[in-house]
Amino acid sequence: MPRFSIVIPTRNSAYSLKHTLMTCINQKDFDDYEIVVSNNYSTDDTEEIIKQINSDKIRYYKTTKSLTMVDHFNFAISKADGEYVFVLGSDDGVHTYGLYALDKIISITGEKIIKCAYNYYYWPNVVVPKLQNTCIIHDFFDKPLYDFSDTVDAVNKAIDTPFQCLAVLPAIYISGVVHRDIINELLKKTGTVFDSLSPDIYFGFAVSALTHSFLIVPIPFSMAGLSGTSNGMTCIYNVNSTDYKNMEKIENANGRFPKKWLLGTPTICDALIADFTCAKKNTCSYEDINLDYVKLMRAGLSERYVIHMYNGDSGRIAFEAELEIIKNHIKNDDSLSSVFNINSLDIKNYTFYPTEYDTAPYVTSGVIKPDLSLFNVKNIEDAIQFAENLLYPKGRIDSYLSLLAEKWKNRDVVKYFFEKFSDYTKVGIFATGPHTERMIKTYNQYCGKGANLFLFDNDSKKWGKIWHDMEVLPPRAIPEKDLDILIISSRKHENIIYESIKQYSNSTKIIKLYDKNSEHALPDNTFDN
DSSP states (O other): OOOHHHHEESOOOOHHHHHHHHHHTSSSOOOOEEEEEEOOOOSSSSSHHHHHHHOEEEEEEOSSSSSOOOHHHHHHHTTTOOSSSEETTTTTOOOOOOHHHHHHHHHOOOOOOEEEEEEEEEEETTTGGGGGGGGEEETTTSSSOOOOEEEEHHHHHHHHHHGHHHHHHOOSSSSSEEHHHHHHHHHHHHSSSOOOHHHHHHHHHHHHHHOEEEEEEEEEEEEEEEEETTTHHHHHOOOOOOHHHHHHHHHTTTTTTTTTTSSSSSOOOHHHHHHHHHHHHHHHHHHHHOOOOOHHHHHHHHHHHHHHSHHHHHHHHHHHHHHHHHEEEEEOOOOHTTTTTTGGGGGGGGOOOTTHHHHSEEEEETTEBBBBBTTTTTTTHHHHHHHHHOOOOOHHHHHHHHHHHHHHHTTHHHHHHHHTTTTTEEEEEESSSSSHHHHHHHHHHHHOOTEEEEEESSGGGTTOEEEETEEEEEEGGGGGTOOOOEEOOOOTHHHHHHHHHGGGGTTTTEEESSOOTSOOSSSSSSOOO
């Protein structure tokens, strides 16, 4: 079994596929992977491209007929044999250090779902002229080494900010890798890996129902390419692409496209509604999460405006035409017109800016958007090399990995205690702060959110208040909770806290983490609160 499977579903994308494959083949310092290329009955030169490259890394498959995008994703991933799997579009790319870095991160953390940062490259044939042959590159060295995202929080954030849903959900497409055990668990529970309208959004919602949290690291291992054959760009910008319309026809025949769009015109909110609803049904989860359709309509309206706001007069004309479609759609639906103010949909309420505002190069907050015309960049293979020369030399990658390994080896405070005291189920944590915040995240990851965890503090101003979904209790409440153990969660004030609560040691085992003379102290750690 190879360490990684790179799964590439493709349809009529020979223009970009060659360069996508070369980024996968040109991996440095790592060789334990396979590339699964699945050709969805293409009519272009896809097979010829595979023959020309002639790499023993590539396993090539072709469908016997045109499949829906979702069915094709399921077909493609079924051919993967790797321990960890991720999916690339046929215009995306993998950084040359990408698999090397992922393998090290997995070896350090052992995590089964890892979400990474990723960069963007807009191909010369992308449907939006002002974006053609540009890229957005993220630095990572000033970011936190890692973080965990609670999956329920991620789902709520995705619903609250639909346009950012792919950025906050766990992913197997472009920005994330997932262990085979998780994929098999999803298959066992629902009978499919991908479903609904958008396979990547659906997967994020569905897999969130199977786990408590996922690891986030700031280092990019991939670059998302957006080209003339990108389904997402074609849909968002309402481009009348022959191949996209053909795929839409196939999807409609399979009942996957909505019978009507929420705003009368397609938005990412429509995909989110379809995908969340399907994941909710398939996984029998999220019973306490309901969609606010009016809020989603407003988000969809904002999405359409953002698409046009930097296109000057042409943007104003295009958006005004969409507003007419939206107003007519709302006016003809009593349930919508009763809650949505049609009079607010006036083009005069929106400001439009010259295209130059959105195309100028910039450097800000660890993000770089250069003018690639100055650097002879012509495809994603070139763009990846440019980004690596600029920000990702091997030495920086190794420095990040070394820091991650140093911090990670001592992070599992709660895991340590539950391995050592496996019978303890009612746990108290004393003191609030960054140290405790990390402990709670770790506890929720391994033990599940809402388990028997209690929080205490000496500060009377905090008593009774909610901190990270937990009520802060006074010390006098310690005996009432009948705790198995009480962990002092502070390095600087550990002895002071112990002196203030040692009177409760007869009823509760009090743990001092940092006192080396303590029986239950951690053998080594780096928490410094």
